[in-house]
Amino acid sequence: MQGRPPSIRLRAAALALAAAGCTAPAWAQAPTWPAKPVRIVVGFSAGGPTDVVARAFADFAARTLGQPFVVDNKPGANTILAAEAVTAAAPDGYTLLVGATNHTMIPALYSARVKFDAVRSFSPICTVAVSPTVLVVGPSMKAPTLAALLQQVKAEPGKRTYATPGSGSSGHFASEQFTRLTGTSMNPIPYKGAAQAVTDLMGGQVDSSFATLGSVLPQVQSGKLTALAVASPQRSALLPQVPTFEEAGVKGYRADAWYGLLAPAGTPPDIVAKLEKTAQAFVQAPGTLDKLRGLGMDAQSVCGKAFGAQLQREVQGYTQLARELDLKAE
Numbered sequence: 001m002q003g004r005p006p007s008i009r010l011r012a013a014a015l016a017l018a019a020a021g022c023t024a025p026a027w028a029q030a031p032t033w034p035a036k037p038v039r040i041v042v043g044f045s046a047g048g049p050t051d052v053v054a055r056a057f058a059d060f061a062a063r064t065l066g067q068p069f070v071v072d073n074k075p076g077a078n079t080i081l082a083a084e085a086v087t088a089a090a091p092d093g094y095t096l097l098v099g100a101t102n103h104t105m106i107p108a109l110y111s112a113r114v115k116f117d118a119v120r121s122f123s124p125i126c127t128v129a130v131s132p133t134v135l136v137v138g139p140s141m142k143a144p145t146l147a148a149l150l151q152q153v154k155a156e157p158g159k160r161t162y163a164t165p166g167s168g169s170s171g172h173f174a175s176e177q178f179t180r181l182t183g184t185s186m187n188p189i190p191y192k193g194a195a196q197a198v199t200d201l202m203g204g205q206v207d208s209s210f211a212t213l214g215s216v217l218p219q220v221q222s223g224k225l226t227a228l229a230v231a232s233p234q235r236s237a238l239l240p241q242v243p244t245f246e247e248a249g250v251k252g253y254r255a256d257a258w259y260g261l262l263a264p265a266g267t268p269p270d271i272v273a274k275l276e277k278t279a280q281a282f283v284q285a286p287g288t289l290d291k292l293r294g295l296g297m298d299a300q301s302v303c304g305k306a307f308g309a310q311l312q313r314e315v316q317g318y319t320q321l322a323r324e325l326d327l328k329a330e
Helices: 006-019 049-065 077-087 106-110 146-155 170-182 194-203 213-221 269-284 288-293 304-325
Strands: 038-042 069-073 095-100 122-131 133-137 161-164 187-190 208-212 226-230 257-264
Touching (some): 038 049, 038 077, 049 095, 049 122, 049 213, 049 257, 049 269, 049 288, 077 095, 077 106, 077 257, 106 304, 122 213, 122 304, 146 226, 161 194, 170 187, 170 304, 194 213, 208 213
Parallel strands (some): 038 095, 161 187, 161 208
Antiparallel strands (some): 095 257, 133 208, 133 226
């Protein structure tokens, strides 16, 4: 081959590599990751809890890894649009998803519509935060306690409303589970994200909401919303005066929400490992816990196979719950 023109030698080398099964996509031959900006896709509008967590992680990752991490908000279709965008991207570590608990609820409601598998289409990285669900009421609902709310709702079946960040969202499942446990009937009002739902709740357009604490903490602390109960095993350190649902008489009710980082399936293991280390460092970094608690969250890191197993369990559990409640996406 020494006497052949360069173009012929290059073509011959390419054919030899192909025959040996040694070809690789361009991203696999790229410089050490990250060598350019990384996009973090979020399926909610700016200002909601998932967006806030994503931006906090993006800032930390940029300072740690030396490249910009840019948040890209793609709200709509209960985060399906965002997840589809990530699974359609090259598995090169330059497109990531910051998802939340509702990611594992999608198969229960949209299995015939989505183009991805909530577990197999992703490489799970780590959870980075957890937030309890809290039942809050606005000025249209004169109920200072959970018992008072239950009394009113039972007296007016089907009349009272609750806001959710979207049909089939974690707030929707939490609300439906509550009505099933208590034998009550309320009307869901779905929104495209938590921010507008909270605004309308404060304005009296809706009566109540089963919201993540991170999305309503400032409004509760300022007295614009009233928290009746938290759906965690223990009271929140941020709202020590608010009872758990167990303490308030609704037994067996749990509804914590996680926020975590996922990559497209097939992302190289060395990139996944670096992302895991970055996520764990974010959770353990000085100031992260205080920052997240200021948002009504706790720092939490469940990574790799353990995170993947958690996703699988949740998909199975929510699918069963949706079947029992006959929940379907609108």
